[in-house]
Amino acid sequence: MTTQQTPAIRVQGLEKSYNKLEVLRGVDFEVERGSIFALLGSNGAGKTTIVRILSTLLKADAGTAGVNGFDVADQPGNVRESISLTGQFAAVDEILSGRENLVLIAKLRHLKNADTIAEDLLERFSLTDAATRKVSTYSGGMRRRLDIAMSLIGNPPVIFLDEPTTGLDPQARIEVWQAVKELAEHGTTVLLTTQYLDEAEQLADRIAILHKGRIIVNGTLAELKKLLPPAKVEYVEKQPSLEDVFFALVGDEDEDSAPGNDRSAVRTK
Structure with a gap:
């Protein structure tokens, strides 16, 4: 096999x-x-x-x-x-900056075109705009995305x-x-x-x-x-969740998640 x-x-x-x-x-x-x-x-x-x-x-x-x-x-x-x-x-x-972190790992793995590899991963993980900034200025989500990007250098089949x-x-x-x-x-x-x-x-x-x-x-x-057991269906008024409120306030682009939309829905329990 x-x-x-x-x-x-x-x-x-x-x-x-x-x-x-x-x-x-x-x-x-x-x-x-x-x-x-x-x-x-x-x-x-x-x-x-x-x-x-x-x-x-x-x-x-x-x-x-x-x-x-x-x-x-x-x-x-x-x-x-x-x-x-x-x-x-x-x-x-x-x-180091985000780009420098990626270039460093690529060179440590003895890969050619370390700069190209870094640029491709920065674009793939939406970090291009922050590429030259020190990682100390990154948010938690940006650091984690950079960490995952660094893990992919060398194209491992399993992560x-x-x-x-x-x-x-x-x-x-x-x-x-x-x-x-x-x-x-x-x-x-x-x-x-x-x-x-x-x-x-x-x-x-x-x-x-x-x-x-x-x-x-x-x-x-x-x-x-x-x-x-099989779900029981009831028709109820849907109140906005805390997640709906959070993303509405911070600018979630999904209109369906904004407070007040679709006040009636089907809920299963």
Whole structure:
């Protein structure tokens, strides 16, 4: 079987303990190429431990894991060449400008045309206007977008995003969501860990819920919704949500989200 035919990520029977604390107790899942897979769970569920094992930063106690057709334990070098990892905090140099950060990483990876690579990524992540500004002047969302852009230098087929919107304000989260969607549109496989339900709902092609060291459910959003009883439909007056108010005040261009629009709607519960 060729690399292109295998799943981008395959995990079977993964176990990991710290002393007597069992963090992973037999985790199984697969991620299709070019898809966004959300690993959803509360703090301490084991999400980051899985990412660290898949990125060769941590050894599993039992089980197997493969990334881009390479075994994590037996072929760590090939795995590292296939991936990029973005942690919970942006790993950018605040003294440098956005362009300088990108050029630096491209040169460290011994890539030709570092300037061209930087310009292309600045445009792709809507950072061209801020290219020459020091990163210390960037907003949280801009820093995170730059961090993701830096992760894509060298075109890794698989990228791990470990709780990428932690600590960001609502508008910055939306910016990061759009950047993540564009990754998949360009063919990159994304493994996203998050504790935010709406984030998984907005982004993921498939969602797996990790609870007490095990995957308790794995499926599309539609499949997960079928696990609950059929919805009851009621006609009610729709009041604006806090999100509607926030984006109306800060200049959201979506007229449908402004307060007062569409006062009646169908709500399911």
